Ligand SMILES: Cc1cc2nc3c(=O)[nH]c(=O)nc-3n(C[C@H](O)[C@H](O)[C@H](O)COP(=O)(O)O)c2cc1C
């Protein structure tokens with residue numbers, strides 16, 4: 001039930017990324033520079049920069065960390081500190097679609113347990129894991145502010161609720 | 177235009193949501209302007225000094241809607257003003273809404289983006305801020321799009337930027353989206369996060385009004401608080417005070433709500449001090465068929481449980497406080513009689529344990545310990561003495577024992593559940609082995 005395994009890089013990933021190096025795309029670089037312009041201090045763009053890289057690549061490879069540090073002018077260790085703090089920065093590849101299931105109290109009261117069980121059964125993975133075909137990653141998330149429509153989940157940028165356990169299969173079909 | 181004329185002749189009774197009557201949302205600048213939008217800003221920048229705006233908000237007795245109820249005008253008046261004050265000052269809107277059971281700011285952000293901007297520009301003017309940020313949780317995707325669009329429109333119309341409406345005062349606003357973690361909502365953690373750091377809270381004092389974002393004076397207000405400002409400036413403090421219709425010494429209206437297994441969960445703008453019974457029975461239509469109310473949380477996961485016998489209390493800061501809880505965000509959660517309190521509290525503490533920032537030991541280690549004990553009780557495998565340990569942890573995480581209010585908030589539902597539903601927890605203690613009983 002934790003996202004820890006996504007936040008923690010593994011040794012083999014670090015090694016392979018170091019060999020490959022890391023080059024920002026023009027679009028990424030432009031977006032990060034635009035972001036820097038919003039703040040008095042470029043450090044403030046560190047979370048935005050991580051999100052920009054994640055948006056275009058699906059996750060944040062290790063080699064991106066020093067590259068971001070260099071671009072915004074802060075130590076790589078600080079970027080790493082930020083990258084591992086925030087739960088929605090992924091430090092391992094995730095599936096094509098990320099399912100975030102609200103596990104907070106309002107959804108708990110309206111059927112979270114049954115929904116979570118249906119998702120685990122349908123996907124064959126536990127929370128924090130990605131399906132073998134790389135299609136879905138299943139994650140828990142704090143209250144999504146959709147408490148009048150619990151139980152609630154998000155798939156990518158789409159909010160769904162209330163989601164009946166029996167409706168899970170059909171819902172997932174919309175995300176090939 | 178007719179609705180715009182209405183509000184001028186008969187001040188509204190729903191300052192936060194009247195513009196939504198008959199509409200899903202007011203996202204376009206022209207529509208907002210036609211509904212009296214930015215009229216308060218024009219009034220302030222042409223007729224009122226920054227001090228006048230602050231005084232109006234102070235006189236209105238508007239209390240912060242982020243949960244703690246701190247008077248907004250007093251918060252603002254702590255910001256250094258005048259020629260000697262730092263040139264850079266900041267205003268931050270707390271739109272990190274992650275308090276479990278809270279879904280009011282989302283409504284305002286998605287459906288009335290310009291009203292928030294107007295409230296922020298007015299607040300920025302009052303404290304003579306140089307810049308503002310909307311700290312928005314990253315999952316609010318639609319709100320991000322609508323706010324970005326509203327910002328572009330407001331800039332084009334001259335409500336943001338250099339010397340706004342010819343006043344000589346310049347101010348700009350940016351949206352900053354988060355990347356998860358509930359603790360970002362705590363105002364000093366939020367400031368660290370905005371600076372691009374890990375969201376560990378900061379020591380207070382110094383308070384953000386003196387030294388906040390990048391060490392400069394900073395006001396952090398909740399999204400709903402800022403949404404109250406335009407109407408206060410437009411119609412005055414006395415009008416705002418009257419909105420509670422004598423139901424409470426507090427002033428204004430409040431976005432109240434109800435969730436859990438009720439008939440019609442939702443959010444409603446009502447006079448502050450409306451009773452919990454009215455919320456539950458009239459607006460939410462009571463509990464679902466076949467269910468009865470067992471306990472309720474007045475406003476978020478970090479408030480103490482109350483009982484059905486407390487339903488006639490006015491939902492205001494002081495009344496709920498006197499009953500041993502907190503109004504918090506004002507969105508009540510109804511726990512029905514089919515729920516096990518042990519499971520409910522286990523869910524709540526699992527949330528708090530996961531979301532602890534890990535800075536101080538009692539919170540980082542104490543909360544997972546409560547989860548372990550509660551999980552055992554839930555399985556019927558609790559041990560004698562577990563309840564005493566839970567009570568002891570609750571004391572050790574109380575106010576003043578940790579760096580921020582996360583831990584004290586976390587133990588509020590735990591301590592109140594132990595107070596009101598002790599037998600349920602006792603039932604989770606495994607019977608001692610027969611041999612031990614027989615001697
Ligand atoms: C753990 C924690 C989480 C918080 N989360 C939020 C939040 O999501 N939104 C919010 O407005 N206030 C939140 N607060 C309260 C803020 O620290 C702060 O008091 C509030 O933003 C001030 O705004 P107000 O005076 O307008 O109410 C949180 C506090 C704590 C301790």
Ligand code: SF4
Pocket residue numbers: 359376377531532533534535536537539540578579580581582583
């Ligand atoms: S009380 Fe908890 S959340 Fe707050 S600073 Fe300490 S460890 Fe962090």
